Amino acid sequence: MAVDFELTAQQRALKYAAREFAREVLRPVAERADAHPDPQEAFRLMKPVYEQAVASGLSTMFLPREYGGGGASTVDFLLVVEELCAVDPGFPTVLLVNGLALMPILWWGTEIQRDRWLRRATDPADVGFLAGFAVSERGGTANFDDPSPRGGIQVVADHDRANGEYVLHGEKHWPCNAGGWDLRGADVTLCVVRTDRNAGGTGALSAILVERGTDGVDYEVIDTMAHRTCQNVTMTFRGARVPEENVLAVGEGDLLINRSFTWSGPIAAIAAVGLARGAYEFTLDWARTYTGGGSVPIIAHQAVGYLLTDIAARIEAARYFAWKAAHYMDRHPGEGQALGGMNKTYCSESMQGVVNDCMRVVGVNALDRKFPLARYYREAAVFSLYDAGNLGMQRRRAWGEMTGRGLGPDTFVDDGTLR
Template sequence: MPEGDIVAVDFALTDRQRALKRNAREFAREVLRPAAEAADRIADPHEAFRAMKPVYEQAAAAGMTTMFLPAEYGGGGASNVDFLIAIEELCAVDPGFPTILLVNGLALMPVLWHGTDEQRERWLGYATGPRRSDFLAGWAVSERGGTANFDHPSPRAGIQLLAELDAATDEYVLTGEKHWPCNSGGWDLDGADMSVCIVRTDRSGGGTEALSAIIVERGTPGITYESIDKLAHRTCQNVTMTFRGARVPAANLLCPGDGDLLISRNFTWSGPIAAIASVGVARGAYDFALKWAKSYTGGGAGPIIEHQAVGHLLTDIAARIEAARYFCWKAAHYLDAHPDGGHAIGAMNKTFCGDLMQRVVFDCMRLVGVNALDTRFPLARLYRESVVFPLYDAGNLGMQRRRAWGVMADRGFSPDTFVDGDPLPFTKAMEGYGAGGVPGLP
């Protein structure tokens, strides 16, 4: 084949990416695993989270906690694909701890994309400062009852945390509640160093015109934090965040009137990360099941991998993991090329991998048999962890699939958009499908 006709599709890791994978795997096995296994057994949810602080500080020293930020702001300058390579290795051991890193990104990336020069200098510089090994950033969107319909046209639906401007003091007064924000409580339940909160800045407008984002600083009076006791992901923190007349400087406002677009862009950025996290959990289950099948006899003359049913099932499991991983790489690569696009492929990637991973974990348990229930082995915990992925990060039956639907309904979308790598910016016209009260297809 002539050199000019070679297809420019390459799944080979660079030497730097191989080193990143190797270092992340070593950190996961040597540092993260023992701490996560111990923390998962702590009954108090906040104490379980606090037990991970030494691991977090070591991750910060290794550059993991802000590796997604550009080098010009003190970050690691990692591409989306690079970040996925590291996250998979961590999640194969424990998916809760890497969620802390993901949420740092969900709070800091909006400042990078939409912040003023002053906001970028202050918050990105603060996050990457040499003495900030315990820096935490929170992302607060969800509210009690859920906010999948954040872009509903009614002011009585969606986001209800109200932010009203007090012109006399040039401050926004926040009243309401956030439920499930990660990291926002901080290590001591006095708040993360900063949390990006989606707020309603217009009482009368709908979700595509009345929402904004605002940076809430640690120690802001009028806010209380209560830890949520969870089934899984116990090594990261989720809280109920209650605002009772909390005052935040107007200078902390982001995306006035376009908070809806920020929500969509942020969950697009996180989609492939959540997807590769689910691949990591699936791989963790597969690693154990494969070793088990090669050594366990089940009372027979040889290891159970010699049985056709076991061999066929392992083949299917391995194929699903390989396919899911490459889908993640494709979605991340598209976002590296088109940072303000990819809303459909990011959503499809997250929902596909999250749903697929649950089947993989359960199939690994079927292969191992009743011993999979023994808490001395990892499958029982991985099964608990697996139920998180279709529910968090915008929810597979919530806004993730609905965002993809809105993109595909647009006249500019083509079935070849992603395979050809063509840009397709996300607009307000793509929002609202399935939220109620919105006209049908254009």
């Protein structure tokens, strides 16, 4: 049978190993970190958990085995991310951003760049290795491919050919992981920059690898309301010099952005599913035991039972949509712009509604911080805003594919491509 949702024995083992890690290793630290008032200290508290994730092979499982990675499929990675996000969605974002930074090196990097950075990322002795991904800017970069030189990416990298360097000026806002564990920088941060001041977003953009400790780079932590177990910073370049051998995807930075956020789409989608599942698990247990002052648990009341049924159905539907998108991308590398965008927007927004409905079931007790729903509510707000925000980029990417004739009602059900 061609359509098969059954997990292999290895996938089941992976799923339950990730669940044990999430509950036994991640949960106790994440709860303390989320409550810490200092955002950088909250992130730093997660380092021991990260080191255990590295030792377990979770941090680079998506990289090919030839470079020391786990050789996992995108579907495999989704199984892990759902389990982690059911406990804490911030920490898996650290792993996701590792992928956003390292996968473009696999796709566009030279063999020297791949050998240096991918092998270092997978080196079991370098358990704290962290990669950052810097695209967003304070002025907004949703229109990164704007045809005007005044639009889109405005961090510039001027080529100093005489010295074999690129000189960076400007500011990145929101990059995750980029500040590193000590605000001296991630081990490497992939930055999308403007290498042509006079061209538009197509042809003007490239990527450059900024190494830890590069002079002329400052980091300031952003104090966020949720996902506090990962790190966001403002990254400011003041004449930072980067060797020219660190540049990649010259003139193809727009393609890099599109492919990166295509890859991350189903991962962000399943992250929202995991969070909603965590909220549902708590709510279902609550409904089975809480009476609300009556003689029977509230699940015996039709209104509650019907709402819980709808909640469960939406989670199941969103999960399989994410699996479909991931499976499609595993079969068609570099494709899936439309499917990935639709998957991410649908799941992130519908799962936010699931968390809200869970709060309706629990009632006013959902506001009590000693229960987890208040936090789930905060965390759910992130998903439609991050990973190429739904209104800013993700819907636009899917819409762009619809304007051509390659995308039709049967494209994805028939496993077709847009080429």
